[in-house]
Amino acid sequence: MSLDYITSILGPMLEGAQMTVLLFLIAIITAIPLGFLLTLAVKSSFKPLSFLAQGYIYVMRGTPLLLQLLFICFGLPMLPVVGEYLVLDRFVAACLGFVLNYAAYFAEIFRGGLLAIDKGQYEASQVLGLNKWQTTTRIILPQMFRVALPAVANESVTLVKDTALLYAVAVPELLHYAQTAVNRDFTIVPFFVAGLIYLIMTLVLTVVFKVIERRFKFE
Incomplete structure (x- = not known):
């Protein structure tokens, strides 16, 4: 396939990539x-709040993101009485679905980061005379984020790839334009171009997180 053809499809696909980046x-x-x-x-320590948060995380991590997107986009408007007030723009609904889903995953990552901190850190803070706020902000949180950063980076890369699910709720993003070009021109070249664009986005994101990780290590 000629370079001219790739150039002709690149414009719309980059337009779709902008939607992908915006959602990310x-x-x-x-x-x-x-x-x-x-x-x-x-x-x-307030048990009802703790149980509610744990239940939320379990549901969001235990059901497919695609199902959640379909429910928010098409299921909420079908609810009796309140459904007519829950009709959302497709992109807004998709953003809501992604935020609610990934918040649950990040919550588990941060929880793991907290569990990785030795209890001796808390005891040492008390010996130094630090109050609870100082202990949390100066000792615990920096260590938690340092431990959690690799997992956050990995989840962020997954988020970039999951943006392709916008295609399922009719939001025109990168994969939508690739599929349109494939159907129109009967060639798989647009899929390769789309894959290359995704690889570039994930590469940039990986480099950014590597820089952040190095900074945290030497601080």
Whole structure:
């Protein structure tokens, strides 16, 4: 296939990639803080809140993301009484689904990071005369994020690839334009181009997290 053909399909596919990147940014910026709040809720001494957070994480991690997206996009409007008020723009609904799903995964990652911190750190903080706030912000959280960072990076790469699920809820993203070109031109070249674009995005993200990891190690 000629270079001219690749150039002709590259424009629309890069337009779709912009939607992919936008969804990723919204999801990652929102899901990480929400995941951390869920972690705090799970560890809360207020048992009803802890059980509720654990139940939420179990449901979101135990059901497919695609099912959750379909429910938010098409299921919520079908609910009796309140359904008419829950009709969302497809992209907004997809963002909501991704944020709610990935927050549960990040919550488990952060919980694992907290569990990895030796109890001696808490005891040492008390010996140094640090209060609970100082212990949490200066000692515990930096170590938790250092431990959790590789898993967060891996989950973020997975998020980039999962954005292809937008195709299932009729949001025009990278895979949508690739499939359109394949159906129109009867060639699989657009799939290879789409794969290359995904690889470039994940490569950039991997490099960014590697830089962040090196910075955390030497701080």
